[in-house]
Amino acid sequence: MPLDPIVKALLDQMAQADAPALSEQTPEEARAGTADLAAMGLPPEDLASVEDRDIPGPAGDIPVRIYTPEGAGPLPVTVFFHGGGWVIMDVESHDSVCRYLAKASGSIVVSVDYRLAPESKYPVPVEDCYAATVWVAENATSLGADAARLAVAGDSAGGNLAAAVAQMARDRSGPSIAFQALMFPVLDARMDTASYKANSEGFFLTEDSMQWFWGHYLNEASEGEQAYASPPRGDLAGLPPAFVATAEYDPLCDEGEAYATALNDAGVQTEYVEYDGQIHDFILLGAVIPRAKEAMDKLASAIKAGLSA
Numbered sequence: 691m692p693l694d695p696i697v698k699a700l701l702d703q704m705a706q707a708d709a710p711a712l713s714e715q716t717p718e719e720a721r722a723g724t725a726d727l728a729a730m731g732l733p734p735e736d737l738a739s740v741e742d743r744d745i746p747g748p749a750g751d752i753p754v755r756i757y758t759p760e761g762a763g764p765l766p767v768t769v770f771f772h773g774g775g776w777v778i779m780d781v782e783s784h785d786s787v788c789r790y791l792a793k794a795s796g797s798i799v800v801s802v803d804y805r806l807a808p809e810s811k812y813p814v815p816v817e818d819c820y821a822a823t824v825w826v827a828e829n830a831t832s833l834g835a836d837a838a839r840l841a842v843a844g845d846s847a848g849g850n851l852a853a854a855v856a857q858m859a860r861d862r863s864g865p866s867i868a869f870q871a872l873m874f875p876v877l878d879a880r881m882d883t884a885s886y887k888a889n890s891e892g893f894f895l896t897e898d899s900m901q902w903f904w905g906h907y908l909n910e911a912s913e914g915e916q917a918y919a920s921p922p923r924g925d926l927a928g929l930p931p932a933f934v935a936t937a938e939y940d941p942l943c944d945e946g947e948a949y950a951t952a953l954n955d956a957g958v959q960t961e962y963v964e965y966d967g968q969i970h971d972f973i974l975l976g977a978v979i980p981r982a983k984e985a986m987d988k989l990a991s992a993i994k995a996g997l998s999a
Contacts (some may be wrong), residue, residue: 693893693939694967700978701894701969712899717808717906721778731786732976732983735793745825748817753803755781757792758834766797766839766997767830768871769823771855773846773971775876775903776807776815787845787973787986794990797997798835800826804851808906815907816918819851820858827865839997841869841930843989846895846942846971847903849875853921853949856929869996871933871989874971875946878922879904879914883944893939895970900941922949926956933992935963935985940970961992 693701712720739758744751759765768791772784781788781801792799804818823842830837844852849872856870881900890897908914917924922945932953936946943964950962965972965985973989976982 691938691966694979694981696979697939697967697969697972700975701892704894711896713902717777717806724774724778724783727779727783727974728785730975730977732790732986734786735789737789737792740789745822747821749814752805752818752822753781754822755785755788755801755803756833757788757799757801759792759796759798761796763834764830764836765834766795766841766993767826767833767835767837768795768797768799768841768843768993768997769819769826769855770799770801771804771819771842771844771848771851772801773844773848773874773974774806775899776812776847776907777903778806783974784845786976790976790986791843791990791993794987795993797841797993798833800833811909812907812913812919816851816854816858820855820864823855823859823865823867838866839868840865841871841993841997842867843871843873843993844875845873845973847876849873850877850921853877854918857917857921857924860928867930869932869993870930871993871996872946872949873935873973873985873989874937874940874942875934875949876900876903876942877945877949878920879908879911880920881941883948885944886941889939889941889943893941893969895941897941922952926953926958929953929956929958931959931996933961933963933989933996935965935989937968937970937972938964938966939968942970963988
């Protein structure tokens, strides 16, 4: 269907701003450029508690933010990995998303501030995310959570990390993950799908930007063939049930759909949704794009059903 008129107006505004392309910026400049993004998110939800903590990681403490909704425990728990191409964004940029998700799903949400590339290249971010997931499972009781009802979730590069952590947990006999939720996930370093060509520029996320992100994340291109960098390259059998969402005007659309199909073909129960007329990661723009709330409600509903007792 045609591009959502509200989204088109937003993209037109962005084009008029004439900001430099991501590939023309340093990581530090790109990070500073996302500072205003939080103001475009959904209104912040009130919760029983929001707590910042440091937890043990592979090379020092990992900051996390723990969102606990109202309700009698133990509650299900979702470990959330933020998007941003492994290079930009943090728990602050995704605060409204995590607040909304916690309240709408009835799940404790643990948002992980994993180390970013290029200072910390692959596999550092995914190892941080796996370590955080192990910590949540081992400390569920003290969090008021039920380790038997644990999900991993993320948007964009965070969806990549969630998919990789699900595979790592299976491969390493790690935490029992009950559900995985992947929103507009980055999944394959090949970047060779039809949606990459159709949506290569002009729709928020560009092919050029994805080359910049992958270039900063990987030490060398051959690492993109590894399953924990490009999850479709791995064995998909025995993974937890999944929810995968994509957007029509997103270079990543086809690889998300293909991964959902591959999961189902591997015997993994998977629900797939494509948001027509929308752009990549529009859930971050809930103050501007009304359908962001719809997508967040669908995500929360999928996680709630996936973690039902």
